[in-house]
Amino acid sequence: MHHFRFPFRWLLLAVATVLFSACAVHPQWQLDNIQGHLPELKFQLTNDLGQPVTAANYHGKIVLLYFGYTHCPDVCPLTLVHLHTVLQKMGKAAADVRVLFVTVDPVRDTVPVLHQYVTAFDPRIVGLTGTQDAIAQLAKRYRAFYKPETPNDKAGDYDVTHSSAIYVFNREGQAQVLATPGSTNDEIFHDLEILVKQS
């Protein structure tokens, strides 16, 4: 057995070198690679400070786009906490990342409510709202879906079923990877680390 050890070690090194160089050329995404499958980031909305914004405001940043609403006490917070945790882990590099939380419930999600909601999770999360048309257009552009449900109590509270994916765009505004509720924080962190290193 002893004389096999030396060549085996060389073989390992060779395999590692091939894998490593492959990584350097083509990033090994851990989330779903959607490059070329969805159009570049484009919208005309209002941020949670009441200012009109377009995709150009976020050019040069890594953008995470998520559709949700504030009367969503379980799933939306769970997603935003995951993203907050990832941003914390990234440290200074997170300054190059923006999470855009687009409301699918613009009637109840006024600018002040949206602002209080997103900042309660992380100051790097931006709330976006707009006309029903502008939001519907953006959702359609990324094949996202949402539907207000029938009110479930006397107070007229209602839920909104919505797409749960997170669309990740590179610095050029091109759709790169897609995270789903099944994605782990480590997978999101891994892919964001690659994206922030791209110039």
Added chain:
Amino acid sequence: MTALRQLARTLACTGLIAASAAATAATPDAHVEHAWIRWLPANLPVAGYATIVNDGDGTLRLASASSPDYTSVMLHRSRLAQSDSTMVMVEHLDIPAHASVKLAPGGYHLMLTHAQRPIRPGDKVPITLSFADGTTLQVDFSVLPANSSGPAD
């Protein structure tokens, strides 16, 4: 004389304890751990989470919940699919004998709407869990910040 007075006092106290026990519903052979609420601003609906441990020999059925601090407390379940997420109301939740059920983010949760007083992180919110067999359990839920991942312990 002192001994007699002591006896009278003891008897009176015993009577009081018996009376107060009769006034409140019986408690089930169960206990609750890690009870917390994720705080949200603007009096938005919030979610309550906990682990209900059934220490008894029979199935325990959670039928409803209520709190003096919220107009309505409903048992909900989030359905997280690959493509979309939605919330559904749940009629009841069964906890098998000598087992526990977790109300946790992304699954079963209590949805609390319309707070009756300003609620802040650090507060305790009392919630009464009512079971199908008529027993109830009052639990203090800790209010944690919006971006909390749950109680540390």
